[in-house]
Amino acid sequence: MIEVNDTTVTRQMLSPWRCRVLVVDDDELVRARLAALLSLEGYDVLTAGSGEEALRIMSTMDCQIVLTDWQMPHMDGLALCRALRLRDSKAYVYVLMLTVRNTRRDTLMGLAAGADDYLIKGAAGPEILARVKVGQRITRLEHSLRTINRENLRLSVTDSLTGAYNRAYLMKYLPREVERSRRYGRPLAVLSCEIDRFKQINDGFGHEAGDAVLQAFFTRTAGCIREATDWIARSGGEEFVLVLPETALHGANCVAKKLCHLLASQPIPTGAGPLSVTVSIGVTAAETLQELASISALELLRAADYFLYVSKSRGRDRATGASASTIRAAMSAAPTGVKHEIN
Amino acid sequence: MVPDDPFDELQGAFYARLRSDLVRLMVLGAALATADTDPLPIFEDIRVFAHRVRGAAALFGAPDICAVAYTLEQAAISAATAHAGNSDASVCTALEALTERLATVNGNAVPTAPATPRR
Numbered sequence: 001m002i003e004v005n006d007t008t009v010t011r012q013m014l015s016p017w018r019c020r021v022l023v024v025d026d027d028e029l030v031r032a033r034l035a036a037l038l039s040l041e042g043y044d045v046l047t048a049g050s051g052e053e054a055l056r057i058m059s060t061m062d063c064q065i066v067l068t069d070w071q072m073p074h075m076d077g078l079a080l081c082r083a084l085r086l087r088d089s090k091a092y093v094y095v096l097m098l099t100v101r102n103t104r105r106d107t108l109m110g111l112a113a114g115a116d117d118y119l120i121k122g123a124a125g126p127e128i129l130a131r132v133k134v135g136q137r138i139t140r141l142e143h144s145l146r147t148i149n150r151e152n153l154r155l156s157v158t159d160s161l162t163g164a165y166n167r168a169y170l171m172k173y174l175p176r177e178v179e180r181s182r183r184y185g186r187p188l189a190v191l192s193c194e195i196d197r198f199k200q201i202n203d204g205f206g207h208e209a210g211d212a213v214l215q216a217f218f219t220r221t222a223g224c225i226r227e228a229t230d231w232i233a234r235s236g237g238e239e240f241v242l243v244l245p246e247t248a249l250h251g252a253n254c255v256a257k258k259l260c261h262l263l264a265s266q267p268i269p270t271g272a273g274p275l276s277v278t279v280s281i282g283v284t285a286a287e288t289l290q291e292l293a294s295i296s297a298l299e300l301l302r303a304a305d306y307f308l309y310v311s312k313s314r315g316r317d318r319a320t321g322a323s324a325s326t327i328r329a330a331m332s333a334a335p336t337g338v339k340h341e342i343n
Numbered sequence: 344m345v346p347d348d349p350f351d352e353l354q355g356a357f358y359a360r361l362r363s364d365l366v367r368l369m370v371l372g373a374a375l376a377t378a379d380t381d382p383l384p385i386f387e388d389i390r391v392f393a394h395r396v397r398g399a400a401a402l403f404g405a406p407d408i409c410a411v412a413y414t415l416e417q418a419a420i421s422a423a424t425a426h427a428g429n430s431d432a433s434v435c436t437a438l439e440a441l442t443e444r445l446a447t448v449n450g451n452a453v454p455t456a457p458a459t460p461r462r
Contacts, residue, residue, distance in 0.1 A: 027395055029357055030402050036349040071394055100398045100409070121401035122409065 017143070019136045020044040020061070024054045024068040024080065025098075034067060034098075037125050038132065051075025055083055062091065064139040065132060070099035070110065081114035092142045094135035098128065159234040161211055162218035170233035170241055175297040177245055182292045189252030189285035191242035192304035193221075193259070196278045196316040198238035205272035212270040213277055214238065220262050225255065241301070249285040249323045256281040256319030264317060282308030283321025291323070357403040358448060364396055365445040372438045375429050382422075382429040389434065390419035393441070408448075411441045 021043045023034045031047040038045045046063065048054040052075050054066065066084065070077035077097055084093050097115040099106070100122070110118045116138070117131055157169035165173075174190070181188035195201075195217055202210040217240065221232055225242065235241045244252055260279055267274035284303040286295045303322075311320040371392060375385045397412035415437035422431040 025398075027399055029353065029360060030399055032356075033350075033353050033402055036353060040349075069398065071398075100394070100401050100413070121398050122406060 017136070017140045018044055019065060019139065020046065020063045021065045021067055021132060022046045022048060022054055022057060022063040024048045024051065024066060024072070024077070026050060026069065026072040030069070034128070037128065038067075041129055041132075043132070043136075051077065051080035051083070054080055058084075058087075058093070063093065064091070064143075065094045065096065065135040067096045067098055067128075067132065068115075070097060070101050070106075077115075078109065078113040081110070085114040091146065092139060094139050096131055096135055098123075162215050162234055164218050164222075164240065165231060165233040167233065167235050170235055170243075173231075174241075174243060174301070177243055178286070178292075178295065178297045178300065181245065181286065185289050185292065186246050187248040187285055187287040188292070188300070189244040189247040189249065189255075189283065190300045190304045191244070191252060191256055191259075191319075191321075192235075192282040192301070192308040193217075193240045193242065194280050194308055194312070195238040196280055196312075201275060201277070205270065205275065209270040209272040209275060213268050213275060216268040217263065217277070217279070220266075221259060224258050224262060241304070247285065248287045249283065249321060252283045252285050253319065253321055256283050256321065260317060260319055278317035280308055280311040280316045281319035281321075282306060282311055283319055285321075285323055287323055354403060357399060357405075360399075361396075361408070361445055361448045364392075365442065365448075367392060368438065368442050368445060372442065375434070375438070378429045383426070385429070386419045386423040386427075386434070389438070390416055390423070393419060393437075396441070408441075408444055411437070411444045415441050 021038050023031050023038070023045060024047075025031045025034070026049055028049070031049070035045045035047055043065075046057055046061065048057055050072055051068075054068070055075075057063070058066075066080070068077045068080055075083070077099065081095055081097070084095060087093075094117075095115045096117045096119060097110045098119050098121055099110070100120065101110075102120045107118045116135065119128065119131055123131075157165055157172075159166045177188055180186075195213060198210065198213070201213055214234075218232060218234070221240065221242065225232070225244065229246060230242065230244045233241045233243070242255070244255065247255075260281065264276070264278045267276045282304040284300060284307060286292050286300065307320045307322065311318045314320065371385065371389050375382055375389070378385055393412045393416035397409050397416060400406070400409035400412060415434070418431070418433035418437040421427075422434045425431075427434070
């Protein structure tokens with residue numbers, strides 16, 4: 001796994017990387033000279049005449065490197081450095097201070113304010129470019145690591161076979177959905193789905209066919225729920241949970257029936273040929289303020305599981321459900337052990 | 344058509360500006376010489392001006408101008424800190440030195456009436 005990440009970093013580092021440099025100096029000629037130097041080297045260059053102008057530009061455009069003077073009217077380079085470090089930015093900004101202030105104390109002050117490097121005006125063009133290049137390497141590396149972190153985060157909550165969220169995500173975020181519904185007094189529905197006789201598919205047609213069925217189930221399900229609010233988690237081998245915020249029982253039942261029909265009406269193409277597959281679904285929802293106040297995520301899952309059991313015991317390929325007012329009774333009569341536990 | 348070298352063009356602009364800087368420097372010298380009240384604001388103007396000349400000269404490869412401007416900048420800071428009068432010797436000397444240096448840029452003649460403090 002480490003090797004994969006290292007390879008990914010290398011690949012990211014070799015890919016094209018457009019670097020934007022913001023040159024900040026109150027002297028127009030100095031700005032023009034530095035901009036010409038950097039542009040000829042292939043950098044995308046912006047200029048600002050003050051610290052305030054630099055911050056305004058950076059509030060609307062991403063700049064990877066800031067090359068700033070120290071002494072400027074109003075907001076000077078030190079203040080700009082401090083402001084940049086306090087900013088809530090999604091990417092690191094590399095700051096190179098370029099100034100005529102040339103004492104050791106000046107250098108320490110510049111670095112303490114947040115500059116990554118400190119260069120004294122009078123340095124030749126190639127040295128300025130070399131220092132900017134360091135910034136380019138560092139911001140590029142940081143960008144690569146951030147991309148990989150984001151991808152690792154996504155993978156840690158995703159089922160790699162289907163692309164649905166995994167059980168860990170379900171157990172972490174369903175309680176948050178319950179909390180949000182409670183806070184805003186909005187309904188919340190949960191569907192517990194199980195592909196019927198899935199073991200027979202695996203045993204009879206092979207695991208590849210079983211995998212194709214799981215993938216098709218997720219794809220078809222994702223196609224009939226709202227992309228921005230609803231979500232699907234694979235909670236077990238052939239078990240999926242649909243979470244539908246802002247949805248009452250009636251709407252959840254409609255989704256469940258649609259899903260049953262969608263799966264049963266179109267055979268799933270697999271390597272072993274098209275397979276006819278059905279799904280059993282348990283539906284529940286917390287709708288009233290009273291229900292929302294007393295229900296937990298675990299109870300919602302238990303209730304949905306109970307109604308899934310009812311659907312299966314009534315012959316499969318169907319959806320059964322009830323609102324939270326019947327949930328507690330359902331739980332007390334639940335014939336099976338707890339399937340879902342909140343982490 | 345091959346575009347003009349931007350560095351040559353900017354280098355030319357820098358030297359052109361030094362000529363106008365010479366005028367600005369003479370104005371500052373005259374203002375200091377004729378200051379009847381607290382010269383502190385003029386010291387500050389001189390400091391800002393000298394700092395700008397110093398920075399640009401460093402970047403455009405004119406280290407001698409940079410050094411003379413640095414002397415004037417430091418003299419203005421010291422004079423302001425010490426609440427010196429408008430005849431502060433360090434400032435006057437540095438003003439004259441920079442004036443002479445700028446006057447020799449690109450064939451400019453040395454000014455016939457360099458700024459001299461009144462007091």
